[in-house]
Every structure is written in C-alpha cells, then in structure tokens.
Amino acid sequence: xxxxxxxETQEVNDAATLDELVTRLGIERQHLVIxxxxxxxxxEEWSAAALQDGDVVEMVRFVGGG
Amino acid sequence: MMAxxxxxxLVIGGVELNSRLFVGTGKFSSPEAMAAAVEASGSALVTVxxxxxxxxxxxxxxxxxxxxxxxxxxxxxxxxRTAEEAVRLAKxxxxxxxxxxxxxxxxxxxNYLLPDPIETLKAAEQLVADxxxxxxxxxxxxxxxxxxxxxxxxxxxPLGSPIGTNRGLKTVDQIRIIIEQATVPVVVDAGIGMPxxxxxxxxxxxxxxxxxxxxAVARDxxxxxxxxxxxxxxxxxxREAGPGESTAKARASSPLTGFLHExxxxxx
Numbered sequence: 001x002x003x004x005x006x007x008e009t010q011e012v013n014d015a016a017t018l019d020e021l022v023t024r025l026g027i028e029r030q031h032l033v034i035x036x037x038x039x040x041x042x043x044e045e046w047s048a049a050a051l052q053d054g055d056v057v058e059m060v061r062f063v064g065g066g
Numbered sequence: 067m068m069a070x071x072x073x074x075x076l077v078i079g080g081v082e083l084n085s086r087l088f089v090g091t092g093k094f095s096s097p098e099a100m101a102a103a104v105e106a107s108g109s110a111l112v113t114v115x116x117x118x119x120x121x122x123x124x125x126x127x128x129x130x131x132x133x134x135x136x137x138x139x140x141x142x143x144x145x146x147r148t149a150e151e152a153v154r155l156a157k158x159x160x161x162x163x164x165x166x167x168x169x170x171x172x173x174x175x176x177n178y179l180l181p182d183p184i185e186t187l188k189a190a191e192q193l194v195a196d197x198x199x200x201x202x203x204x205x206x207x208x209x210x211x212x213x214x215x216x217x218x219x220x221x222x223x224p225l226g227s228p229i230g231t232n233r234g235l236k237t238v239d240q241i242r243i244i245i246e247q248a249t250v251p252v253v254v255d256a257g258i259g260m261p262x263x264x265x266x267x268x269x270x271x272x273x274x275x276x277x278x279x280x281x282a283v284a285r286d287x288x289x290x291x292x293x294x295x296x297x298x299x300x301x302x303x304x305r306e307a308g309p310g311e312s313t314a315k316a317r318a319s320s321p322l323t324g325f326l327h328e329x330x331x332x333x334x
Binding site: 031035040042058061 | 118230
C-alpha cells in the first residue's frame, strides 16, 4: 500500500499498524508522536491503529529549539 | 527613575519556578555541549521544538544528552505561520511530552521572524480554551500584551530584538509599558545577546528572560550560560535590595561642609 509519510509518498507492504511501521522504519520511540489521518495517536494507540492504502501519517519528535 | 516594582515569586500556570533564566536547546554544536550549558544555566525551564522525523535517517540525538527529569519542558510552535498550524503543533507537543505548557510562536516572516500578532491572539484563545498554559512570543506591543493577558495567557513574552540577533533590548520603552500593565509574568524573549541585556531586563521589572542563541553560539556555551545565570541573579538581588532613585542633578556622597576653601568672616 501507499502511505503519505511526512509529506512523501512511500510504498509500505510489511506494516499493518502504526506500531509495526515505527518498528520497520527503525524509529526511536522516545518523544515520538504520530498524527494519523489528522488525528493524534499516542504510543498506547499505535498497535491498534490499522494502516490502509492512502493514509496520511506524520511522525514528529522534539529537537533543540528556542 | 529606577524600577521599583517589587519582585514577586515567579509562578506560571500555578507552578513556582526557582530560576528566572529560561534557556533554549537549539543551535548547540553537540548534544553534550547543550546539556552542559543547560545545567550551568541553573534553569528550571527549557524550550524545545517539534519537527518531522527524517524517516530515512531516523536517529536523532539533539536532545539525547538532556536529563528530562531535571527540567520542565516548554515546547514551542516554531515553524508555524498561522494560528491553525500553531494549534496543531501545540497539540502534537502535548501528546509527545504530556506537558500542557506551550511557547506560542507564529512567525510567517522568514527574514526577521517577527511574530504575527493577529494569528498569535487567535491561536492563544483556542489553546487557552483547550486547557493549555500559553506563553506567547510577541512583538513588544503593550496593547497586544494586554489582549493576550485578557484571554488567559499565563505570561507575555515580548522580544528585545529579532530572534538570534544578539542585539539586546531595542524595544526597551515598549517593554517598560508592558511591565507596568502586566498582571501575568513578563518574560523578555529573543535578541538578548549579553548578560548585561538580561540584567537590564530583570532590573527594569521583567520577571524572567529566555536565552538560546547567545549561549548556544558562544565559544564556551557553559561559561556563557553561567555568565547569564550570574547576571540574572545579580539583577534579582538588586531588585530585592531596593535600588535608590535616579535623579537628574548630582547628589553628593560626602558631607557638604568642612571644605578647605571655606572662609569665615574675620573675628571682631
């Protein structure tokens, strides 16, 4: 399936949920937050959040800032 | 005339902060340099930004050396150009950290990064209604500061000069009016380049200052952080000490009698 991930179209075939997507991409989980089709999903919700073709996913985290 | 506004405890959103120096975590040369400087600053409140994860290069170390248990986090909405974007960022930040504090910044202009007052007010109203403790970054506009205070912002944060310029308090007269009217803490944010600027802000009645660039880009960030800490502490101490009045005419420090040139009339 195709996802719109952080503004780019990405082909993802081996992740059925947000939790699996995070694992597959090898993303550090600390202070990570995901917006899934416009709704904020906290870490506890990732394993229940099923991915579908065309979903829009934003993964953001804290960085240094003033 | 010197500021005589008495120094009250610094309480934001019901939380007492024991340092009047807030520090940013951006622009440091390494995560370790950042963590050491934050420690040296003695700050209790540190700002962070929210950005997309680079999914091709997902390891991000910028905040890895910071002990999050020691500081209260103040996520900012940097990068927001509209109220809508700022509210979205604030909600993401709250989900990522659990804190409902947010440094609201809406800066559509990339050259001077000046905050948009209308979008800031709009976002502040929505965020306050949604339960956020809102610390808005604003131009030094007393009317705007009052409007933000009236809609329930926890502080107002006027700029001294544009972000990252190190130019000091170019807006000093406006900041003075903001301080005079404020019923919430006034935090001078942006443009403070030297410890003397920070001291000046606190001496004139500001409740706190927020520094990032001046510390981060110094050759020795930890030493500069300590310099800012001492400057802020010195200014706080001076406020507590009760400064004397400033006057136009000289007032002698020694008695105005017993001068050598004095002559008395001849004895009769």
